[in-house]
Amino acid sequence: xALSITKPPLDFRIIPALQEDEPILANMLELYIxxxxxxxxxxxxxxxxxxxxxxxxxxxxxxxxxxIIRVDDDLxxxxxxxxxxxxxxxxxxxxxxxxxxxxxFRRLGLGTRVAxxxxxxxxxxxxxxxxxxxxxxxAFWTSAIGEYLGEPANPAFFEKNGSGRYVFSFESHRxxx
Numbered sequence: 665x666a667l668s669i670t671k672p673p674l675d676f677r678i679i680p681a682l683q684e685d686e687p688i689l690a691n692m693l694e695l696y697i698x699x700x701x702x703x704x705x706x707x708x709x710x711x712x713x714x715x716x717x718x719x720x721x722x723x724x725x726x727x728x729x730x731x732i733i734r735v736d737d738d739l740x741x742x743x744x745x746x747x748x749x750x751x752x753x754x755x756x757x758x759x760x761x762x763x764x765x766x767x768x769f770r771r772l773g774l775g776t777r778v779a780x781x782x783x784x785x786x787x788x789x790x791x792x793x794x795x796x797x798x799x800x801x802x803a804f805w806t807s808a809i810g811e812y813l814g815e816p817a818n819p820a821f822f823e824k825n826g827s828g829r830y831v832f833s834f835e836s837h838r839x840x841x
Contacts, residue, residue: 681730696764703797741765783836796828
């Protein structure tokens with residue numbers, strides 16, 4: 665009889681990023697953008713970096729919320745939340761603008777738990793967009809959102825400027841502690 669060893673749940677923290685955390689996020693964004701090179705054409709700049717032109721706006725605009733994800737003392741990823749639909753005209757929608765878990769922490773349930781916690785922190789209408797080529801991300805969000813809602817999550821396909829996206833639309837509620 666084989667023994668099954670179950671890993672305990674990871675102890676994670678979702679920390680609002682401060683201006684002084686910008687270099688940490690910029691470094692993790694390089695990993696994130698590199699991963700996207702599998703699906704879209706990304707080019708290195710002359711400085712050898714991909715760059716993320718919107719990073720500063722997450723520290724200067726009140727409707728943008730950057731977070732750093734830590735497991736114990738280790739950096740484990742980030743999440744960027746914005747107010748306003750990127751698909752429609754609804755300014756009240758919360759948007760998961762960017763979401764990244766570093767490879768060493770993937771497939772451990774961390775991403776799902778982090779996403780659920782973020783949705784609880786920002787109750788209301790939500791959209792999560794995924795490029796159509798990123799099948800693993802579509803599967804992840806389908807599972808994470810479905811688990812959160814307690815029912816199947818079915819994205820709609822949306823095309824803009826020749827680029828396809830799956831868009832998950834749902835509502836989150838603040839849960840009692």
